Amino acid sequence: MAVTDEGRGGRTPVVIVDDLHVKYRVFASGKAAGSARSGLLNLTRGVREVHALKGVSLTAYENETIGVxxxxxxxxxxxxxxxxxxxxxxxxxxxxxxxxxxxGVGAALLPNLSGSRNIILGGLAMGFSREEMEELKPQIAEFADLGDSLDLPMRTYSSGMQARLKFSIAAARSHDILIIDEALAVGDKAFRKRSEARIRELATEAGTIFLVSHSMTSIRDTCARTIWINRGVLEMDGPTDEVVRAYEASR
Ligand SMILES: Nc1ncnc2c1ncn2[C@@H]1O[C@H](COP(=O)(O)OP(=O)(O)OP(=O)(O)O)[C@@H](O)[C@H]1O
Ligand SMILES: [Mg+2]
Known part of the structure; x- marks a missing residue:
């Protein structure tokens, strides 16, 4: 299937998920029992399979912010x-x-470096040049709003402060397709509101955004469309109002 084909109503599909199944193989501890006869452990006996996604299909279009x-x-x-x-x-x-x-430029950030040094590092990890990052740094620092803490090593940050810094770095540029998985959950309310506004902006600039959240307020304020995943199955896909109402009623 060519993703450049015009979709329904002339909209351009950006992501197509076609009957997706994902399985994890996990070792259940304590199950790898030894055999008295050989003295060897049966390592395959404890393997269990988790069928995490059971045939999910969906199409995401340009400029959509999809709640998950x-x-x-x-x-x-x-x-x-x-x-x-x-x-x-x-x-x-x-x-x-x-x-x-x-x-989550998380993997690229170093706990022993200061927040400001990590802004540069995270930017390089996203493909910016050092010059571009020096230029972008003030506005990233302003968005993160961490004050003097930016000069302290990142390991001294609370999880909320770390999340703020990561979001601020990643949100500095527009992405064609951006996935935000629970990244807003640990920020305080003021930061969450600012981040939601930035997400709406990013969606208009370029791309398609998936926002995973347990905050129905965030989902309602940010996404016009929402998908509900239930036990590995796409339970519902539609206007946020309808989907969130059905999801909340099910709990
Ligand atoms: N790396 C992994 N290895 C084995 N099983 C996994 C792994 N990651 C997830 N699972 C299992 O797959 C299923 C789906 O997990 P997943 O992390 O996708 O859920 P989630 O909807 O993101 O949950 P949450 O709201 O808690 O973040 C769960 O049963 C989980 O135990
Ligand atoms: Mg999760």
Whole structure:
């Protein structure tokens, strides 16, 4: 399927998920029982399979911000990781116009460096040049609003402060396809509001955004469309109002 084809109503599809299945193989501890006869452990006996996504299909279009809701362990993060290509499918496929970015320059940041040094580092990890980052740094620092803490090592930050810094770095540029998985959850209310506004802005600038959240307020304020993942199945996909109402009624 060519993702450049015009979709329904002339909209351009950006991501197509086609009957996606994801399975994890996990070792259940304590199950790898030894055999008295050989003295060897049977390592395969404890292997259990978790069927995390069971045939999910959806199409995301340009300039859409799609909310992703569902209870813990329902498969939201699994779907998001599959979109980035980090989690290989058992079957089915994901087609995308470009590789989606999962918000979180986390892997690139260094706890012993200051917040300001990490802004540069995170920017380099996203493909900016050092010059571009020096230029962008003041506005990232302003958005993060961490005051003098920016001069302190990142390991001294609270989890909320770290999340603010990561969001601020990632949100500095527009992404074709951006995935935000619970990144707003630990910020305070003022920061969350600012971040939601920035997400709406990013969606108009370029791309398609997936916002995973347990905050129905965030989802309602930010997304016109929402998908509900329930036990690995796409339970509902439609206007946020309807989907959130159905999801809340189910709990
Ligand atoms: N790396 C992994 N190895 C094995 N099983 C996993 C792994 N990651 C997730 N799972 C399992 O897959 C299922 C879906 O998990 P997932 O993290 O996608 O849920 P989620 O909807 O993001 O939940 P939450 O709201 O808690 O973030 C769960 O049963 C979980 O235990
Ligand atoms: Mg998750």
């Amino acid at each position: 809701v569902g209870s813990n362990g329902s498969g939201k993060s699994t779907l998001m990781r599959a979109l980035t290509g980090l989690t290989p499918p058992a079957s089915g496929a994901v087609y995308a116009r470009s590789r989606p970015n999962l918000l």
